[in-house]
Amino acid sequence: MKLGLLGQKSLLWALRTAFFPWAITSSAARADAGAPNGITNIFKPLSTPAEAIYEVSVLVLTICAGIFLIVGGLLAYTIIRFRRRPDDDGREPPQVYGSNQLELAWTVIPILIVFVLILVTARTIADVQNAARPAGALDVTVVGHQWWWEIRYPELGIVTANELHVPVSDPTKRRPTFLKLESADVAHSFWVPQLAGKTDAIPNRDNQMWIEPKQPGTYLGNCAEYCGTQHARMLLRVIVHPPGDFEKWVAAQQDPPVDDPQVQAGRNVFFSTPCVNCHAINGTKAEGTFGPDLTHLMSRATLGSGAAPNTPEKLRVWLRDPQLLKEGCLMPNMQLADTELDHIVAYLLTLK
C-alpha cells in the first residue's frame, strides 16, 4: 500500500516551511571535521533512516496539530459559550442524553485518521527495517559496555572506542554503514539523532541498525537506555569522513602502535601495572578486553566516553584518578606516583 502523499516532495517541503522554518537551514549546517556541530535535533536529519522518520513525523505532527486546534477550539468555545451567566433564571438546561448520529461521527472520523496513520507507519517501518543492503556497505560491530562503546570493524581488523568513523554516502555511490549492536553487560541504546532512531544494545541478543550520513562532520549522540551509574556520561560521536578520507583513517588505524624508545620508562610502568588486564595495545602483551583498546588512543577526541576532552592535562588527571572525571566508572584509581604518572602519560601520548 503506497501513499502518494508522502512521495510528493513539494508538499513535504511546504509542510516543512510552514511548521519548521528552523529546519530548513539544516542542509547549510556545516561541521568542520573534528569539531562536533552540537546538534542532536531529531528534526535536522542528515542520514537516510533519520530522514524517513522525519518525513513521517512531520505528517503526524501536522495531523495532531490540526486535531488539537479543532478539538481545543471546540472545548474553548463550549466553555465560554455555555458558562453560567449572572442572569440565568436558575432553571436547569435541557437534559440531553446522547445522540447516535453524533457519537457515530466521532467514532468513524477518528477511525479514518487512525487508518491513515497506520498506513504511513507500516510503510516507514518497512522502509527502515527492511532496507536493501547496497554492495558498498560497511559493517561495524558496536558493543555497549558500562559506560563506554567498543567499536569493531571486523573486515578491517580495527578496534576502537566511543567514536564511530564512517564514510559519507553519495547518492551515486551509496556507502551506508550497517551496525551490529551487542552488549557486554547490561542494556544500552545507540542514539545519534541526526543519523537514525534508537536501537538497543542488549546482552545475549544481536540487533541491527543502519545509518547513511549524507554530509561529512562530527555527530553527537548518547546512550539512551538507562544502564547504571554513569549512563549520563556514555556519549557517542560519529565522525563522517569525506570521500577518500575514510580510507586514510583506516590505514592509520591499521598501523601498528609506534615504539618510541624515549618513552621506555612509561611503557615499563604500563606493562608492570594491571593496566594490561583490561586494556589492549596491538602487537603487545596488553590484550585485555574489559576496557577500551588503546592502540591509537590519541586519535580520539574524548576520554571516558565523552567525560573530558582528550588533552595531555586531562589524560593525567584521568590516570591519577578516573573517578575525578567520571564518578563511579569501572576504572579504578591505580595509585600511581607522580613520576609514574609523568612517564605513563608520555607513553600514552605516543599512541597516535
Place this chain on the structure above:
Amino acid sequence: MASQDLALSPAAETSLPLTARLHALVVTVDHKQLGLMYIGTALLFLVVSGGMAAVIRLQLAVPNNTLVSPQVFNRLFTMHGTAMVFLVGMPLIAGLMNYLVPLMIGARDMAFPRLNAFGYWMFLFGGLLLYFSYLAAPGLAGHGSAPDVGWFAYAPLTGRAFSRGHSTDYWILSLLVSSGGSIVSAINVITTIASLRCKGMTLMRMPLFVWMMLVVSGMIILALPPLSAAQIMLLLDRFLGARFFDTQAGGSAVLWQHFFWIFGHPEVYILMIPGFACASEIIPVFSRKPIFGYPAMVAATVMIGSISMGVWAHHMFAVGMTAMGNTFFAISTLLIAVPTGIKLFNWLATMYGGQIRFELPMLFCLGFLFQFLLAGLTGVMLGVAPFDWQLTDSYFVVAHFHYVLVGSFLFTIFAAIYYWYPKASGRMLNTKLGLWHFWLFALGFHLTFDPQHLAGILGMPRRIYTYDAGRGWEIYNLISSLGVIFQAGGILCLVINLLWSLRHGEPAGDDPWDAWTLEWSTTSPPPAYNFETLPEVRSRRPLWDLKHPEDPDWKYE
C-alpha cells in the same frame, strides 16, 4: 469492638484520647475510614516523592551540576517513579474506590470489609519497606542504599552481577507486598459491585464512576500478577541461581521487558481510567446535564481496558523487534485513540448546551480536558513506531507521561478531592485557597513539562544526572526547574486547605453541589451504616428523579 463503635461517630471520635483514636484506625474495617486512610497516606507519599522530584529538577537546572552524585540521582528517579505509581497512584484510586463505590451503589460496606483492611495495611507496609531501604539496604552488604535500577528495573541491571547489596531486593519485596494489597482490593471491588447493588440498580444504571472502577479492578487482576511473577523469577535469579534474566548464562533480558510492560502499560490505564471516572461524575454536575452518551462511555471504557492489554510492546519499539512485531503494536496503540476520543467528545457534548459553573472541581476538570487532549496527541506520536525510535527514552516521553499522570490523572484527583471532601468531612474547602492551588499548580505544571517536549526533540535522553552545555537544552531545563516552585506552592495551598477546612470550613450539608448520585442522599459525613434505609433507584440519576418528580430520568432511559 467497643472502641470501633465509638470511632464510627465523628463527634465521639474527637473527644477520645489519641491512643484510642489511633487504635480505632488500626482496627477499623469501615470502607469510608479505610478509603480516607488510603488517600491520606497516598498524599503523604505524594509530598515525599514530589520532594524527590524537586531535587531531581534542582540537579538538572544547569549543565554539569554537582548538587547530587550520580548514584544519589539514580536512586532519586528510581524511588520517585516507583513511589508515584505504587504508593501514590494506586492507593489514591484504591481510596476513591473504597470510599465511593459502596455509597454510589447504595451498599452498607464493601463485600469483604476485613480483606479491605488487609489491602490497606499491605500497601502501607509495602510502602514503608520501600523507603526503609534507604536505612537498611547498605547495612548487610555495604553496597547501595535505596534501589537505583529505575522503576522499570530492566534486566540484567537488576542481576546480582550489576546490582550488589540488597537495594533491588527491597524494590522487589516492597512491590510484591503492595501489589498484593492492590489485587485483594480489586477483588473486593468487583465482588461488591457484583453483589451489593441496591434495589433497581442494574448494571446500566450504575454511575459511570462505578463502571469505570469495575473495569479498572478487572485490569488490576489481569495486569499485576505478571509483574509479581516476574519479580519472583528475579528473586529466584538473585538468590537461588535461576537463569531467567541472567544473560551471561543464556537468560533473556527482553523477557523481563515483556513481563514488565504487560503489567506496565495496562497500569497507565489503571491509573488514568479512575481519572476519567471522576471527570465523568463531576463534569455533568457542573454542566447541569446528564453525561452525554452513557452507553458509549461504558463501551469505550471496556474497549480501552481490553485493547490496553495488547499494546505493551510499544514501550519496546527500540529493542529490535521484527518489522511485523513493530507494526502490530503500532496498530494496537493507535487504535486506543478511538475509544479515548469518544470519551473526550462525550465530555465536550455534556458541557455543550449546559450551564457551566466554574467551581473548583470543574476548574480542575477543565484543565484536565485540555491537558489530556495534548497528552493523547503526543501519545499518538509515540504510537507511530518510527517517530518513537527518535522519541523513546528522551525527555519527550517524560513530558508525555507527566501530561498523563500529572496534567490529567492528578488534576482529576484534585477535582475529586474538592468535589467529595465536603461529603467526607462535612465541610467545604476554602475557595480562595483552592483557586491559588489551581492557578499555581497549573502554571507550575506547564512551566515544568511543556519545555521538556522540546528538550526531547533536541535529543536529551532520560535518566541522565547531568549534561554538557551546548546542545540547546539549558534554557528548557532551567524553565522546567523553575516550574517546581509554583507546583510546590500549589501543593502547599492544598495541604493547608485540607487541614484548615477540617475545622473551619463552611458546613457543607448533605448535597452542596446539587448532584444526582446516591452518596449525596445521605449525611456528610455519612454514618457508619451509610444509609438509614437502603435506597431504591429507577434511573442513573436517582437524586434528579427526587428533585424533579415532574421530569424524571427513568422516563427516557
